[in-house]
Amino acid sequence: MKTFTFIKDKGTRVFGIGKMNPLDVSQAAIIEMKLEEIAAMKLKRKILDMKFKVSEFSISINDCIATVKGIAPSQEIKEKIILIVGNSVGIDKVEDLIIVKDKSTESKFYTVREKDSLGKIAKVFYGNPKMYYKIFEANKPMLSHPNNIYPGLVIRVPVANGMP
Known part of the structure; x- marks a missing residue:
């Protein structure tokens, strides 16, 4: 697994992580969990809408760390997915678990x-x-x-x- 680091407060506003003023710690944790689930769904939809042909594709987010999994047809598609996810506000690391079918040189x-x-x-x-x-x-x-x-x-x- 390779981890990529990003700037959490820069990027595309795909979801609302980091925008919450918690009333109480337990409620905040539940709300944050829900926001992360919604964010992961929105990011997955955004990537699928771009017609990237990735099989068994999933994204999960926990504590501003996104984990991406699946099987990509090329290194290029894998890298683009990592960048789309990482360049989203609220994400500060991307853990890459994507397998590439057709390996080529990494950018x-x-x-x-x-x-x-x-x-x-x-x-x-x-x-x-x-x-x-x-x-x-x-x-x-x-x-x-x-x-x-x-x-x-x-x-x-x-x-x-x-x-x-």
Whole structure:
């Protein structure tokens, strides 16, 4: 099992974890449990709506740690699922239990920093800012436009010709 770390307070607002003002500890624990179950269902639906063909797919969330399981057809699909889940507000780690049928090279994960652009990231990894489109394409459908990145977002940077 591999664990990926994310920034819990950054990302897509898929659910309400972390937004609660608990009245009492026991009630708060029950409410948090329910929120985590709802969040896991919403994330699963979001991933299935993206037409990723993952069999035996499940997500569970406990204490801001998401565990993803299933059988993915490719390394790319596996990585995209990890990023969709991890880039959701309220998730701070993703435990990866996804099995890949067709193994290929793993992409690098990169956390976007202040003043980053896909061009700047491409220059660092590939030596050419014009190769930003490779990173953009590798992050579809999570990114709808090359400028839709923000600090704290974790993205895939595919290996190209032995790089990065």
